[in-house]
Amino acid sequence: MTRPPHRDPLRTALRHTGARCAALCAVSTTATAAGLLLPAVLGRALDLLLAGAPAAGWVGRAAALALLLALLDGAASVLAGTVDARATARLRKLLTGQVLALGPRAVARFGSGDLVARLVGNAAQAGTGPAALAALLAALAGPVGGVVALGLLDPWLAVVFLAGAPVLALLLRAFTRDTSACVTEYQQVQGRIAAALAEAVDGHRTIAAAGLQERETARVLRPLPELARAGHRMWRVQGRAAAQAVTVGPLLQLAVVAVAGLLLARHRISVGEVLAASRYAVLATGVGVLVGQLAAVTRARASAVRLGEVTACPAPAHGARRLPPGPGRLELRGVTARRGGRTVLDGVDLTVPGGSVLAVVGRSGTGKSLLAALAGRLTDPDAGEVLLDGVPLAALTHDDLRRAVTYAFARPALLGTTVEDTIAFGLTVPSPAGIRAAARKAQADAYIRRLPDGYPTRLADAPRSGGESQRLGLARAFAHPGRLFVLDDALSSLDTVTELRVTRALLAPGPTRLIVARRTTTAARADTVAWLDGGRLRAVGTHAELWRDPEYRAVFADAGDPAAADAAPPRATDATGAPTGPERAADAPRAAERAADVPRASKRAADAPRAAAADRGTE
The missing domain is CATH 3.40.50.300 (P-loop containing nucleotide triphosphate hydrolases)
Structure with a gap:
């Protein structure tokens, strides 16, 4: 008789921190909205200054938005920290309870060292998942809002940007896939090292008595080259994505600014709107922010998968019968x-x-x-x-x-x-x-x-x-x-x-x-x-x-x-021995x-x- 396994650990963390995640998403989205308003306000202030009209009100609005952005960023940092802490605590409690419920089965299947690695390292990494997901949703609002703002300035600005958007989408998709594979491999090697280290610590007296410290050290650290290769692959994937973004993003920004210049020459938009369009093009191509948030979510997801391997093991369930009086037969x-x-x-x-x-x-x-x-x-x-x-x-x-x-x-x-x-x-x-x-x-x-x-x-x-x-x-x-x-x-x-x-x-x-x-x-x-x-x-x-x-x-x-x-060694005997x-x-x-x-x-x-x-x- 077994108890049904737990659900996805990341979903459990999200449910446990749901209210705070919603607040974090709202604060981050509000900050993104304020960031989207700021270029328009600055553009309007610039137009008024160039026309010699009073611009103090718009300059004040720009300052207020800048102050609001600072306050919102601070609030988002505090909320992200509390969400991470609560989610990590919840995941560690869930995993500890599951390990205790499994009893010796957990150690027999995963090993004590690997369980410690999952409980300490992977739970902390997976605990960043809810906050990273909330931040990712807010980060997506930046490019979407930038494209919408370009369309409001002039539809041609949005059309030029959207022509190159599929390339950015493909880059992000490839980055997510490659990062997930690298992180999974890295964490698996980490678990192997932790398991070997736990075995060595458990048998340290025997190792010392046999004089095999150097050999055991080499055994524990043998997977280090694999760990280094997996780490290097993660950095290469992230570096390649950043390089591609640096290549594609500025080209799109340049195209948007060039079209804005043409529209300015035809008196369809003002100088201030050209300034706003250049800023919105930067926001719309904010792949760097998305890459960072996607990497965080991917790492958290990979860690949650390792936790899920433990929580998915069905734990023994107990019945409802009581022991009758008896001698202990x-x-x-x-x-x-x-x-x-x-x-x-x-x-x-x-x-x-x-x-x-x-x-x-x-x-x-x-x-x-x-x-x-x-x-x-x-x-x-x-x-x-x-x-x-x-x-x-x-x-x-x-x-x-x-x-x-x-x-x-x-x-x-x-x-x-x-x-x-x-x-x-x-x-x-x-x-x-x-x-x-x-x-x-x-x-x-x-x-x-x-x-x-x-x-x-x-x-x-x-x-x-x-x-x-x-x-x-x-x-x-x-x-x-x-x-x-x-x-x-x-x-x-x-x-x-x-x-x-x-x-x-x-x-x-x-x-x-x-x-x-x-x-x-x-x-x-x-x-x-x-x-x-x-x-x-x-x-x-x-x-x-x-x-x-x-x-x-x-x-x-x-x-x-x-x-x-x-006692004599076993030999052929008759029925009497x-x-x-x-x-x-x-x-x-x-x-x-x-x-x-x-x-x-x-x-x-x-x-x-x-x-x-x-x-x-x-x-």
Whole structure:
């Protein structure tokens, strides 16, 4: 179930700033009208002065028009600034809301860096669109009014100008087309650079540790030549249009002035009207102004198209059903999910009884994190459905779904001003006692109390390791009551002793828990283990039962778990898990011993801190 996509972002900005845009257009058009009156007034004043008649009144009118033009230009500048600011704010709010509604889908499709480029740069450029469009309408009034004024002075003046007008129209059309293509290419390259930069910033520690700063710098800046070429093309297009306008415009102006001279010689118009005609010819050929406004509108339109690519993505919609009372029973029925054209999960059927603990294990790339995301509807399956206490997640209201499901991640995004705010993030009425209790469950209380101001310490002033960040993320999850608790590799950075203590809190009676596990100790403490292999659910059972399979043991060995370091590599086995072939007689007793001993070792690690400390020493 998806929510219909948003409309054209530029139209949204225009509707949001409609009144101010109308005022801007009216002020700009009034300024254009005043500019059209000024040549006629000056021409009349000149005729009176040449005739020796009193001209003070007309000179005063010309001065008043000049003052009015200055005032109107100032008002237009203020209005354009406010329209730009409001339109940009509206577009950024629209895009931010859409990205949050899309959730992980937005980053998966566009990349975090490109999204930032669209939100910051493209939204600001698109925000200039309404004001630029209003200014363009006013700018069009100048040439149109100039032609009309020429016709009023003498029809032949308008005829001469209109004879060359099609050439100007063709120039403007070509300019608009070429500018649009150049701007689109420029913005796309900008987005690629931003995406590469975001990746490099995100992995800066790994880059520094590997000594690959120069190589990564070259990778991020590799598209710069393309950006330069696109920029140069934009300048060439604008320069070519200006040059053509400079060529065609003066020729038309000269033709109009020449005809006005002939009309003056025949006493059909006066000297003042010749002056007015020369000014109106300049206004009528105001291609330079039109080129600038058209360029602004074209750039805004190209940016709006990039915003529209995000807003056009259908966001998931929520239903109207409420969750009935229940223990948090989770069901996946025929769930299939594809990413990048590849089927990651294929027909998964899984039931997690309410209040139980399920560990999800599997090699890298088998879909563990995707299954965790589906469990709380951070993403939707391509086929099948996910139910919580018998209700499909897609049918639940947004508030019911988010109250029922709590997440903790391997790399939590810590949001909030202080450490206390971070743990309470999302709570309607946070309780200081509840926040501290959650921190104790996550083994974060001692770390927080060592900070300069304890819980009120600013998050920016709280240095923390990866494990400490995970503990804050776990504390935030513990602080949010719900009936389903999903941990996506959220214990991976904890040492074995801390993991043991956090797991004890997780194993206490409470909500249903789904834990993406990499360590045997975590899997051994779960009620049930779901083993993913190749996108399918290979087996469901207790850890002790599955441990008899050498391929299951190899899952943990491949993940670097020391408790599975002696696990044999996958070999052909019979139904009991013993090797087949010539090595059967020699290996079968050893395999049976491992199958019996390793689950016992895992159980001891779950029950004895001393064993957990020994595990940590081997990491």
